[in-house]
Amino acid sequence: MRSTLRRVLASALAFVIALTGLTVAGAQSASAADPYSAYLLVHFTGESSQGEQIYLSASTDGKYWNDLNNGQPALLSTVGTKGVRDPSIVRSPDGSKFWIVATDLRIASGSGWGNAIDNGSRNIVVWESTDLVNWSAPWLLNVAGAIPDGRNAWAPEAIWNPATNSYFLYWATNSSRNGVVTHRIWGANTNDFRSISTPQLYIDRGSQSIIDTQIVERDNSTGGFRYYRASGDGQITIEGSNSILGSWTYVGDLRGQGLTGSDVEGPILFRYNGTTQTFGMFVDQYATGRGYLPLVTTDITSAANWKIRPQGTYSMGATTKRHGSVLQITSAELERLSAKWPSAAKRIQSYNFEDRFVRHTNFTARIDQGVAPYADSQWVLRSGLADGSSGTVSFESVNYPGYFLRHYGFEVRLEKNDGSAAFAGDATFRRVAGLKDSTATSFQSFNFPDRYLRHSAFALRIDPISTDTDRQDATFRVG
Structure with a gap:
């Protein structure tokens, strides 16, 4: 003894729990209605x-x-x-x-x-x-x-x-x-x-x-x-x-x-x-x-x-x-x-591809299914780097602390925060009601407000939104 999330949850509340019913937990008895x-x-x-x-x-x-x-x-x-x-x-x-x-x-x-x-x-x-x-x-x-x-x-x-x-x-x-x-x-x-x-x-x-x-x-x-x-x-x-x-x-x-x-x-x-x-x-x-x-x-x-x-x-x-x-x-x-006790780690689920989540891979950003390692699809939602307001958000990687999603040439990638105003603007998004479903979420670019975070051929980018498909691609669930 010297040293001794699926939607990560079932919802935004679904991060949690376990143990051997009797390993240390003594006898446990789950009801058939709620196992x-x-x-x-x-x-x-x-x-x-x-x-x-x-x-x-x-x-x-x-x-x-x-x-x-x-x-x-x-x-x-x-x-x-x-x-x-x-x-x-x-x-x-x-x-x-x-x-x-x-x-x-x-x-x-x-x-x-x-x-x-x-x-x-x-x-x-x-x-x-x-x-x-x-x-x-x-x-x-x-x-x-x-x-x-x-x-x-x-x-x-x-x-x-x-x-x-x-x-x-x-x-x-x-x-x-x-x-x-x-x-x-x-x-x-x-x-x-x-x-x-x-x-x-x-x-x-x-x-x-x-x-x-x-x-x-x-x-x-x-x-x-x-x-x-x-x-x-x-x-x-x-x-x-x-x-x-x-x-x-x-x-x-x-x-x-x-x-x-x-x-x-x-x-x-x-x-x-x-x-x-x-x-x-x-x-x-x-x-x-x-x-x-x-x-x-x-x-x-x-x-x-x-x-x-x-x-x-x-x-x-x-x-x-x-x-x-x-x-x-x-x-x-x-x-x-x-x-x-909410978790800092969140996953961003695609609205129209429910088995896919926002993740980083080789410092690019996309939506994928069966993400491995799992932490590549986990994010800490910080107040926007550009203004720090509650209405804006920046996505910090869980397994690469200090690295954020930012757009560059309208493509989204994972980069280390260099402290510059340009990086802060590129890595900040306004969190708004989902463009396809108001119960979900869309993310508007802070410094290009006519563009939104969306997936295209599963890769993330920021684009103007006009069609119904665009609206679906730009809608996400956070949990």
Whole structure:
């Protein structure tokens, strides 16, 4: 634990969310009328001044993620060290409550890793909500204080355990046992995340440190185990069991995928919506600081079945994402989250070619379908560079910050802002009612007001608009 949008949404509110219903989220029960259709990723970003707080990202497919709240923290810790890492989100079996549990640790304060390992907080930080958007003030829960020589409490997770009719809360604590000081996984039962049963040793690897364990539940009617867990113990080790507190069987690790504990940590496990067989795993590339790398499997019973998603078939969004968890959510929950914490990243959808979105490629601009990498079709809509008014807009690339769409010779391309008045004028558009559909949007050139942004043979340019086809080509939906 050292480091530990389709229309991108279903509408302009459709950037959001997921997690393994039981990976860390406990038992989940979606109604037939409103099944889980999106995902919420809860995470932190790193050791910056604001990085060790609660960040939210959303997805409608579990592959392409958008940063909520304009990539800024959604929740801030005001207790303990006033910083949190490794957050995990939990849904109650009846869906009436949610909890976020997180490590009480802020390396950015200057305390250092040595102190965090040997004399860190014995508490975890907890938030509670009934709707995912209104959260309680955070509180501290002492989980390691009763552990002999317990020196910290890291990477908490929780899962509903039907065998005990309570949540099983588990975490890593560094302590001395049989003369060996190392991190082991401890666990306890809770019903409210305000008090716990006496902590019990859950996973002991002897002299090998183990942290970042996460559990997911699956339907084992077709064979295999009911539960699977992934842990950082020198490798990313995968085990299976038919009960949370029972015996666990070694399934394998990710060395066959070229991933070792020296490369990655903080595994997230989650189940994809609409299936009992397809699962995702994110592993934190802490050694290179590149954030999460996604894997997928349609057969979780063997570690060899995990496949790394190829570049261009996913996007983790603009912020670096570090050890967190994924929660499966409903469309209504997605809408609430998106309304509360809107995403800075938008996609611009063609009105008359609904499967195509504005994107940049080789610094030219066009509308395409199946954009890869996905971030090529994501934009931050800034106030117009030329006048800064609310009625004008400039399109800044998400994956090329500082680069904007601008017209040159009436063709549109992606260029770095050089600070000139000419660039500002070329990169500014007035946002007006759609020329073909007033519920949509058209973009009028700021410095050539007789011309509008439109596609022609799928390439973007600014042109005078006269025909019905022109009006369709110059109309877009922003979401």
